[in-house]
Amino acid sequence: MTLHATFPDTALDPAPLLSVAGVSRFYGERIGCKDVSFDLWPGEVLGVVGESGSGKSTLLRCLAGIDRPDAGEVLFRGLDTPLDIYSVPEQERRKLMRTAWGIVHQNPRDGLRMDVSAGGNVGERLMDRGDRHYGQIRERALDWLSRVEISGTRIDDRPRQFSGGMQQRLQIARVLVSEPRLVFMDEPTGGLDVSVQAKLLDLLRVLVRDLGLAAIIVTHDLAVARLLTDRLMVMKDGHVIEQGLTDQVLDDPHHAYTQLLTSAVLSV
């Protein structure tokens, strides 16, 4: 089986990119997430919102191949043949995570190699998918550094020489350079100053749109959800209690809990 992504015209693609059915994860007696099902279409950006402890990160970890759910199925159709990600050996799942999809962690240190140069961090993903030409790898790394607004003069610097915002942008370049079909983001702007957050959000919005990326974004920040996502899933106590188009859910929430969430924010 090849793990290289194919890139069909998303407008003509009739099948969901990811089909999630009955995913549940428990921590002993405690519910992490329970019976979550949805389809994600090519190019679609889905937000997962809810208060702290509602199960957002647990769900994301199950979907992204990091933690095996106790029940349910995650079917990825971005390859030549559909793949039930938990029925393949760990090694194949890991390869998938490094090639056809990407994960942007809240803390850039979890997604970067801190002892490797900025250029190496970006180039490594290209080597993972089989690129071998050093000159071309460096050129693409430079291109991606400039796309995330990091000067090419910093290509040999280590991430620890960068600010928090720059580290996050470097992590995004590392993830996107290999042209993933699907990206998972866990609070991508969390932990950053408000002005840095705004700049990063703008960058993410442009990249997601230009690349036609499908993405699942976990956030507790409804303004982030408003800006980046097409569709929203609201979680409470591990369950999805409401889902729909982002504007509809935020402007006309049906569930009392969603009404509470949206009314708690003055401007989203």
Ligand SMILES: Nc1ncnc2c1ncn2[C@@H]1O[C@H](COP(=O)(O)OP(=O)(O)OP(=O)(O)O)[C@@H](O)[C@H]1O
């Ligand atoms: N490793 C773990 N061991 C035991 N319980 C856990 C573990 N991780 C999460 N939980 C529990 O699972 C539930 C969902 O937690 P989760 O971290 O997924 O929520 P969240 O919505 O992502 O919260 P936050 O926004 O604070 O990150 C919570 O009750 C939490 O205490």
